[in-house]
Each structure stands twice: as C-alpha cells, then as structure tokens.
Amino acid sequence: MIHRILTPLVLLLSATCARADLPFNTQEIASFDQPWALAFLPDGRMLVTEKPGSLYVVTEEGQKQAVGGVPDVDFGGQGGLGDVLVHPEFDSNSRIYLSYAEAGVGGTRGAAVAHAELDLEGRRPQLRNVQVIWRQYPKMLGRGHYGHRLLIDTDGYLWITSGDRQKFTPAQDMQSNVGKILRLNDDGSVPEDNPFMGYFDTDPNVDDGGVYNQIWALGSRNSLGIDQAADGRIWQIEMGPLHGDELNLVTRSANYGYPTVSNGDHYDGREMPDHDTRPEFDEPALWWSTSIAPGDLMIYKGQRFTEWQGNAFAAGLGSKAIIRIELLDDGSARELERYDMGQRIRSLTEGPDGAVWVLEDERRDQGGRLLKLTPR
Structure with missing residues (x-):
C-alpha cells in the first residue's frame, strides 16, 4: 500500500525539471500521438488535437477523455487535424473551432475550418452541429503547407492563416485564398469592411466565389502562428523557404511579397531576391537567416512571468527551442532569448493562471509531451 501511495509522487518529481540554464521549471503532464494544438476551456480543462484526427479534453493533471464527432481528416504529410479554438462566449454558446486537412476530388486536398458545439454533459464529450x-480554394495536390492557425481577436473577428500549399504563385493570386491571412466574422461570413471586398466585382472575367473578399493580407508562405498583443496589434509568424523565417505585423492589405521576395532561398539552391530589393512589399518585423522553423506564436499577457509581459514567443520545430521576442512600437521586433528545449516545439499557450503550456512535436520515438512551464 505504501508503494502505491508513493509512486505518483515519485513520477511527478521525476517529470519536473529545473535546469540551471532555463528560467522556468518544466513539468510533464501527459503525452500524445503527434499533438498539434491546445486551447483552454473556461473551467480550466484543455482541448488538445492530435494530427491523425483525435481531440481530447485534458485536465491539468493530465487525465484525457476523447471527444466524439470530430470531422474526418485527410491525415498524411503535414496534413491532419490542426488548430483548436474556443469561442470567447463558450459559456453561452458551447462553440469551438477546428482546422484540418480535407480531402478533395482526384487526390487534391485543402485546409478547412469547422465550428461545432462541444457537449460536455454526457459520459463522453461530443461535438454536435458540426458545420464547415x-x-x-482551390484544393490542390500535395500534403504540405496548410497553415490553418486560428485566432478570434478582441473585436470578435476570426482570423485564419492559409498556407501556400507549396505552390508558390497562389500566394500572389487574388482569385485564391491560399498563401493569405484571412479575416472573417465568427460565423464564417465576410466582414463588409475587409480591404478587398468587391474589388473585382466589375471584372466579368473573375469568377472565384468571392474568395478575395476574405483576404486581409497576402504574400505568405506557411504561416503557422498568429496572436494578438495587449495593444490590439496582430502578429503572425511563418516558415520561409530555405531560411528566411519571418515575423510580421498583420496590417490591412499588406503584401509580404512571397514568392517574389524572401530573405531565404529556394531549397534547390537558387537565390531569391531579398525584401530590400522590392520596397513595394512589406518587410518582416524580424527574420532569421538560420531557420528556427516556427510552429506557433504566443504573445504573453499574464502576471506569472512578469518580465515576459508583452513579449512574443515562437515555438521552434527545427531549432528545438522557445524563442523570446520583443515587439517594438515601430512595428519591428528583436530576439531576446532562446531556450533550448531539446525537442521540436509545436505549440505554445498561456494558461489561465499565467503558466505556459507547451506541446512537443512528435517525430519517430521522440517528444509528443504536454509540458507546463512555471517560474523558478
């Protein structure tokens, strides 16, 4: 009996790390199969997505319960179940959002976003009234660069990052919502004050279902993080080609220039013109010539890490690090610190009490853990 009582305590202590070179304690809470995103419910529990297609309700102690009714996902490559977002008025509408890769005709694929009501009352959590x-648009061949990170801002607008699907030119094509930053109402409709609303209405040759109306900014490659700062500004982070990862301030009708310009190069070694050669495009606030491979972006607003307030944090996949960034008033930014985590970092989320929750990426037999970071 004594052994059974002591074992959980021993496991908890062994999962808590206080490395001298890190300003936080790291506690392992749970592990997952290719986790991708995390969001907090109002009661303090979390929703965690796994790329193969599972969604879980997770307690702060690591107890997991699978959610039923999740849409079918087209799992493979970079595709699968992606982001999860809890509506700010969840207590009254029970609404959550999911992004995922969706199969199309002839082997094509594309990202999709659905909202649903999360029923937590039964024996098993269940999604009801799922609606895409x-x-x-359009769906394409290939299994990369979906983007599909989600944000609801303080004005209630839904933001979606839409990756370029590794097809380059659609990022500059106004008849496609690929390679763009999109702004919608929380029901998926288009706000009437979007910058390109009705832009092509007088052109009889344009017939694209009005996807240009959704566009807020264009010229992105694979934007895998978006968040809003306390001052209301919205920032996004994206993977460049060979190096050239970017942090960008999201502004109305901005064009970040991809694939015409980038501070990185093509993977086959061909050079790309740098941003400073084409001043008509918006330059990044910060860029990395040695790739950090960003997987997510979090702007810290809590009280627990007082020295971090207002800083942005990038989840580093290839760099296996958490990168702390200062956001400056003039729209630029600078890297402050880099915390070596020893694993690919997929997602960062601020918890209700100001702790930082981390999802490791899972590749082969490494990672996949949910970690809680607290001040030392």
Missing part, C-alpha cells in the same frame, strides 16, 4: 465555415 471555410475552405481553402
């Missing part, structure tokens, strides 16, 4: 409210 957005799709990448």
Whole structure:
C-alpha cells in the first residue's frame, strides 16, 4: 500500500525539471500521438488535437477523455487535424473551432475550418452541429503547407492563416485564398469592411466565389502562428523557404511579397531576391537567416512571468527551442532569448493562471509531451 501511495509522487518529481540554464521549471503532464494544438476551456480543462484526427479534453493533471464527432481528416504529410479554438462566449454558446486537412476530388486536398458545439454533459464529450465555415480554394495536390492557425481577436473577428500549399504563385493570386491571412466574422461570413471586398466585382472575367473578399493580407508562405498583443496589434509568424523565417505585423492589405521576395532561398539552391530589393512589399518585423522553423506564436499577457509581459514567443520545430521576442512600437521586433528545449516545439499557450503550456512535436520515438512551464 505504501508503494502505491508513493509512486505518483515519485513520477511527478521525476517529470519536473529545473535546469540551471532555463528560467522556468518544466513539468510533464501527459503525452500524445503527434499533438498539434491546445486551447483552454473556461473551467480550466484543455482541448488538445492530435494530427491523425483525435481531440481530447485534458485536465491539468493530465487525465484525457476523447471527444466524439470530430470531422474526418485527410491525415498524411503535414496534413491532419490542426488548430483548436474556443469561442470567447463558450459559456453561452458551447462553440469551438477546428482546422484540418480535407480531402478533395482526384487526390487534391485543402485546409478547412469547422465550428461545432462541444457537449460536455454526457459520459463522453461530443461535438454536435458540426458545420464547415471555410475552405481553402482551390484544393490542390500535395500534403504540405496548410497553415490553418486560428485566432478570434478582441473585436470578435476570426482570423485564419492559409498556407501556400507549396505552390508558390497562389500566394500572389487574388482569385485564391491560399498563401493569405484571412479575416472573417465568427460565423464564417465576410466582414463588409475587409480591404478587398468587391474589388473585382466589375471584372466579368473573375469568377472565384468571392474568395478575395476574405483576404486581409497576402504574400505568405506557411504561416503557422498568429496572436494578438495587449495593444490590439496582430502578429503572425511563418516558415520561409530555405531560411528566411519571418515575423510580421498583420496590417490591412499588406503584401509580404512571397514568392517574389524572401530573405531565404529556394531549397534547390537558387537565390531569391531579398525584401530590400522590392520596397513595394512589406518587410518582416524580424527574420532569421538560420531557420528556427516556427510552429506557433504566443504573445504573453499574464502576471506569472512578469518580465515576459508583452513579449512574443515562437515555438521552434527545427531549432528545438522557445524563442523570446520583443515587439517594438515601430512595428519591428528583436530576439531576446532562446531556450533550448531539446525537442521540436509545436505549440505554445498561456494558461489561465499565467503558466505556459507547451506541446512537443512528435517525430519517430521522440517528444509528443504536454509540458507546463512555471517560474523558478
């Protein structure tokens, strides 16, 4: 009996790390199969997605319960179940959002976003009234660069990052919502004050279902993080080609220039013109010539890490690090610190009490853990 009582305590202590070179303690809470995103419910529990297609309700102690009714996902490559977002008025509408890769005709694929009501009352959590409210247009061959990170801002607008699907030119094509930053109402409809609303209405040759109306900014490659700062500004982070990862301030009708310009190069070694050669495009606030491979972006607003307030944090996949960034008033930014985590970092989320929750990526037999970071 004594052994059974002591074992959980021993496991808890062994899962808590206080490395001298890190300003936080790291506690292992649970592990997952290719986790991708995390969001907090109002009661303090979390929703965690796994790329193969599972969604879980997770307690702060690591107890997991699978959610039923999740849409079918087209799992493979970079595709699968992606982001999860809890509506700010969840207590009254029970609404959550999911992004995922969706199969199309002839082997094509594209990202989709659905909202649903999360029923937590039964024996098993269940999604009800699932409705797809957005799709990448057009669907394409390939299994990379979906983007599909989600944000609801303080004005209630839904933001979607839409990756370029590794097809380059659609990022500059106004008849496609691929390679763009999109702004919608929370029901998926288009706000009437979007910058390109009705832009092509007088052109009889344009017939694209009005996807240009959704566009807020264009010229992105694979934007895998978006968040809003306390001052209301919205920032996004994206993977460049060979190096050239970017942090960008999201502004109305901005064009970040991809694939015409990038501070990185093509993977086959061909050079790309740098941003400073084409001043008509918006330059990044910060860029990395040695790739950090960003997987997510979090702007810290809590009280627990007082020295971090207002800083942005990038989840580093290839760099296996958490990168702390200062956001400056003039729209630029600078890297402050880099915390070596020893694993690919997929997602970062601020918890209700100001702790930082981390999802490791899972590749082969490494990672996949949910970690809680608290001050030392």
